[in-house]
Amino acid sequence: MGRPPCCEKGGVKKGPWTPEEDIVLVSYLQEHGPGNWRAVPTNTGLRRCSKSCRLRWTNYLRPGIRRGNFTDQEEKLIIQLQALLGNKWAAIASYLPERTDNDIKNYWNTHLKKKLKKMQQTGSDCSNSDELMSSHSLSKGQWERRLQADIKTAKQALQDALSLDKTIPQTPDVHPIHGYYSFTKPVQTSTYASSTENIAKLLKGWTKSSPNSRSLSTQQSFNNAAAAADSTFSSEGSSVESKSGHDISEPFESNKFGFGSFDYSSSEFSQSIISSNERECKKEHTADVPFVNTGELVARRRRSSGER
DNA sequence: AACGTATTCAACCGCACACGT
DNA sequence: GACGTGTGCGGTTGAATACGT
Numbered sequence: 001m002g003r004p005p006c007c008e009k010g011g012v013k014k015g016p017w018t019p020e021e022d023i024v025l026v027s028y029l030q031e032h033g034p035g036n037w038r039a040v041p042t043n044t045g046l047r048r049c050s051k052s053c054r055l056r057w058t059n060y061l062r063p064g065i066r067r068g069n070f071t072d073q074e075e076k077l078i079i080q081l082q083a084l085l086g087n088k089w090a091a092i093a094s095y096l097p098e099r100t101d102n103d104i105k106n107y108w109n110t111h112l113k114k115k116l117k118k119m120q121q122t123g124s125d126c127s128n129s130d131e132l133m134s135s136h137s138l139s140k141g142q143w144e145r146r147l148q149a150d151i152k153t154a155k156q157a158l159q160d161a162l163s164l165d166k167t168i169p170q171t172p173d174v175h176p177i178h179g180y181y182s183f184t185k186p187v188q189t190s191t192y193a194s195s196t197e198n199i200a201k202l203l204k205g206w207t208k209s210s211p212n213s214r215s216l217s218t219q220q221s222f223n224n225a226a227a228a229a230d231s232t233f234s235s236e237g238s239s240v241e242s243k244s245g246h247d248i249s250e251p252f253e254s255n256k257f258g259f260g261s262f263d264y265s266s267s268e269f270s271q272s273i274i275s276s277n278e279r280e281c282k283k284e285h286t287a288d289v290p291f292v293n294t295g296e297l298v299a300r301r302r303r304s305s306g307e308r
Numbered sequence: 309a310a311c312g313t314a315t316t317c318a319a320c321c322g323c324a325c326a327c328g329t
Numbered sequence: 330g331a332c333g334t335g336t337g338c339g340g341t342t343g344a345a346t347a348c349g350t
Contacts, residue, residue: 016318016344038335054336055319090338105339106317 013047017056021046025053026061034062059100066098070107078104079112 017025028044034057037050046053059065070078074096081092089101089108096104 014320036335050335051321051337052319058337059318087339101338102318109340110316 011047012049014052017048017060021048022056022061025056029057029061055102059102062100064098065100067103070099070111074099075112078108079116082108082112 024044024046025040028040032043034054037054040046040050040053041048048056077095078092081095085091087105087108089105093099093101093104
C-alpha cells in the first residue's frame with residue numbers, strides 16, 4: 001500500500017529556500033503559529049510542500065536556534081547521549097534546546113564520528129558509542145553492569161551540563177532560560193533574541209543581495225549578513241520590518257513553539273528517558289521484542305506538556 | 309590558475325506513529 | 330477495529346564550499 005507522497009501536486013518547488021520564501025513563511029507563522037502545516041503552502045502561496053515548510057521552520061527559522069560552533073560541553077553531552085540513546089537525534093536534541101536534531105545529526109556524522117574513531121584508535125577514550133556497541137559481544141551480566149555505569153556517567157554529564165550556571169555564567173556558553181539551560185551568548189536573554197537575530201540576518205541577507213546576482217541561498221545570505229546583523233540588532237527592543245510591512249520581530253511566545261517552559265532538568269523527564277532506554281537497550285540485547293521509539297517517547301512527552 | 313578530491317550541511321525521502329472519523 | 334490524514338523522525342543525498350596538488 002503505502003501513503004502517497006505529501007507533495008503529489010505538480011509545481012512544488014524543491015531545493016534551497018530563498019530569503020523571500022523565508023520571510024513569507026516567518027510572517028505567516030508569526031501570525032498563525034506553527035501547526036497545521038498542511039495549510040501553510042495554501043495560505044501563504046508558497047510553492048513548497050508542508051513537510052518542507054515544517055523542516056525549514058524547525059531547522060532554521062524557529063526562534064532560539066543557535067547554529068555552528070558546538071562547544072566542548074555540547075560535544076561531550078552529545079557523545080554521552082548518543083552512547084546512551086543511540087541515534088535518537090530528536091531525543092538528544094531535547095537536551096540541547098538551541099540545537100536541532102538535524103544539526104546534531106550532521107555534527108555527529110561529520111565531526112564526532114571521526115573524532116571518536118580517532119580516539120578509539122589511540123585508545124584514549126572509553127565513553128563513546130563504538131565502545132558501547134562493542135559491548136554487544138559481552139555477556140549479559142557484563143553488559144548490564146556496563147550499561148549501568150554508562151547511564152551513571154551520562155546522568156553525571158547531564159547534571160554537569162544542566163547546572164553550569166553555577167560555574168560559567170559569564171563565558172559565552174551557558175545560562176538558564178525559562179527553566180532549561182541554554183547555550184547562548186550572554187547578551188542574548190531569551191529565545192526571542194535568537195529569533196530576532198535569525199530574522200535580522202535573513203533580512204540583511206535579502207536586502208544585501210543584488211538583483212543582478214544569482215539568487216542566493218539563504219545560508220549564503222546569512223553568512224554575508226551575520227557580522228553586520230550581530231552589531232546592528234541588539235537583543236532588546238529591536239524591530240525588523242519586512243518588505244510586506246509586517247513587523248516580524250515581535251516577540252514570539254515561546255510556549256507556542258514547544259520548548260518554552262519545560263524543565264529539562266526535571267528528574268522525572270530525565271529518569272523516564274533514561275529508564276525507558278535502559279529497558280529498550282536491555283530488550284534489544286536480550287530478545288526480539290518491538291523496539292520502543294525513544295523519539296516518540298519524547299514527542300509524547302512534548303505533546304503531553306502542551307506542544308501542539 | 310586550474311583541476312580534482314574531500315567535507316559540510318540544508319533539504320529530501322520514506323517510514324512509523326498519533327489521532328480523528 | 331479499520332481507514333485516512335497529518336506530523337515527526339532518522340537516514341540519505343547532492344550542491345556548495347574548502348582544501349590539496
